[in-house]
Amino acid sequence: MxxxxxxxxxxxxxxxxxxxxxxxxxxxxxxxxxxxxxxxxxxxxxxxxxxxxxxxxxxxxxxxxxxxxxxxxxxxxxxxxxxxxxxxxxxxxxxxxxxxxxxxxxxxxxxxxxxxxxxxxxxxxxxxxxxxxxxxxxxxxxxxxxxxxxxxxxxDRFGVSMDPKTSLQELSARLGRGIPRYTVTNSGPDHSKRFLAAVALGDEAPIATGEGTSKKYAEMAAARDAWATLSSL
Structure with missing residues (x-):
C-alpha cells in the first residue's frame, strides 16, 4: 500500500x-x-x-x-x-x-x-x-x-458477559461436557504482555481461545467464545 x-x-x-x-x-x-x-x-x-x-x-x-x-x-x-x-x-x-x-x-x-x-x-x-x-x-x-x-x-451485555467463566461451567455441566480447563501462555515485553488462553471441556481438545492484557481477561475472552459455541450446538 x-x-x-x-x-x-x-x-x-x-x-x-x-x-x-x-x-x-x-x-x-x-x-x-x-x-x-x-x-x-x-x-x-x-x-x-x-x-x-x-x-x-x-x-x-x-x-x-x-x-x-x-x-x-x-x-x-x-x-x-x-x-x-x-x-x-x-x-x-x-x-x-x-x-x-x-x-x-x-x-x-x-x-x-x-x-x-x-x-x-x-x-x-x-x-x-x-x-x-x-x-x-x-x-x-x-x-x-x-x-x-x-x-x-x-x-445481554451484562448477562453472560459479566461472568463468562461461571456461565460456561454451568452450561458445560448441564450438557455433561465436564469442567472447563484453561491453559494460558504469554508473549511480548514485560510492559506490554499479551496473554492467550485456550479452554477445553473435560478431556476434550480446546474449543475456544481468547486474548487479553492479563491472564484473567484472556480466560474470560476464551470462556465467552466457548459459551457461544456450546450455546449454538
Whole structure:
C-alpha cells in the first residue's frame, strides 16, 4: 500500500470517527507489527495500543462509577471487564469497519488478519491512544464513549458477559461436557504482555481461545467464545 493511499484511508477513518487526529499518528495506530517487520522495521502500533488500553480503562471506569451509584465494586469490575475485553473491542471494530483500514503484513493478510479479534481489538486501543496524543484527554474520552455506546445498549451485555467463566461451567455441566480447563501462555515485553488462553471441556481438545492484557481477561475472552459455541450446538 502506497503512503498516499494509507494516509487517505487514515483520513477517511478520522472523519468517520469524528476526531481530529494527526494523520501520521493515526497511520501509525493502524500499522500492525507484521507490516512493520515486512517493510524494513517501520514503526507499528504497539506503544499506542499500550497507551490506549489505559485511557480506555479509565474512561469506562469513570463512566460506570458515575452512572451506577448503587452498584458495588465487584459488579462495577465485572461490567468494566465486559466492556474492555478483546471480544467487546473486536465487536466495536467490526461495527465501524476498522479492518479495512489496518496495514497488515502479507502473512496476516493471507490468514484473515483483518477479522482477527486480537488485531481488531489492539487497533481500537491504538486509535484511542493516537486520539489522546493528538486531541487531548477530553476528545479521547469522548471517542471511547461513542465507541462503547452500542455495547451499552445490548440487553445481554451484562448477562453472560459479566461472568463468562461461571456461565460456561454451568452450561458445560448441564450438557455433561465436564469442567472447563484453561491453559494460558504469554508473549511480548514485560510492559506490554499479551496473554492467550485456550479452554477445553473435560478431556476434550480446546474449543475456544481468547486474548487479553492479563491472564484473567484472556480466560474470560476464551470462556465467552466457548459459551457461544456450546450455546449454538
Amino acid at each position: 502506497g503512503e498516499s493511499v494509507s494516509r487517505d484511508r487514515a483520513s477517511d477513518l478520522a472523519s468517520q470517527l469524528a476526531v481530529d487526529v494527526n494523520a501520521e499518528l493515526l497511520e501509525l495506530a493502524l500499522t500492525h507489527r507484521s507490516f512493520a517487520y515486512e517493510n524494513g522495521g517501520a514503526g507499528h502500533n504497539e506503544r499506542l495500543e499500550f497507551l490506549g488500553d489505559s485511557i480506555l480503562g479509565q474512561a469506562v471506569t469513570v463512566m460506570l462509577y458515575r452512572e451506577n451509584p448503587t452498584l458495588d465494586e465487584g459488579e462495577l469490575a465485572k461490567r468494566r471487564a465486559s466492556l474492555v475485553s478483546s471480544v467487546a473491542l473486536a465487536e466495536v471494530a467490526r461495527a465501524i469497519g476498522l479492518g479495512r483500514y489496518i496495514r497488515l503484513g502479507r502473512g496476516e493478510e493471507l490468514t484473515g488478519g483483518r477479522d482477527k479479534s486480537s488485531i481488531l481489538a489492539d487497533t481500537v486501543e491504538a486509535v484511542i491512544g493516537a486520539t489522546y496524543l493528538s486531541a487531548g484527554p477530553e476528545e479521547a474520552t469522548a471517542l471511547v464513549m461513542r465507541l462503547i455506546a452500542p455495547l451499552m445498549l445490548d440487553p
